[in-house]
Amino acid sequence: xxxxxxxxxxTCNHCVQTIxxxxxxxxxxxxxxxxxxxxxxxxxxxxxxxxxxxxIREAGYEVRAA
Numbered sequence: 001x002x003x004x005x006x007x008x009x010x011t012c013n014h015c016v017q018t019i020x021x022x023x024x025x026x027x028x029x030x031x032x033x034x035x036x037x038x039x040x041x042x043x044x045x046x047x048x049x050x051x052x053x054x055x056i057r058e059a060g061y062e063v064r065a066a
Contacts, residue, residue, distance in 0.1 A: 003049035004066035005041045007056060010034065015061070022059040023052055040066060 010019065016034040023030050023043055030045030030052075041063075043052050049065065056063040 001047060001049055001052075002042070002044045003052060005043070005053060005056060005063050006039055006066050007034075007041050007061050007063050008039050009062050010036065010039050010041065012036070018059055019056055019061065022055050026051065026055045 027045040
């Protein structure tokens with residue numbers, strides 16, 4: 001699965017690290033790319049996008065599919 005999300009309150013590298021760790025804890029081996037300028041997070045991982053979206057939300061961020 002490859003999915004893209006908008007994380008409007010992702011504002012710094014700490015946010016990126018928190019989101020990356022959360023996604024990779026849920027799906028080991030996931031590739032996570034984040035763009036702070038556009039607030040976009042792209043995830044390539046096994047599983048479905050809804051589960052990844054829930055993981056990002058549980059990490060404390062507002063998230064929606066891009």
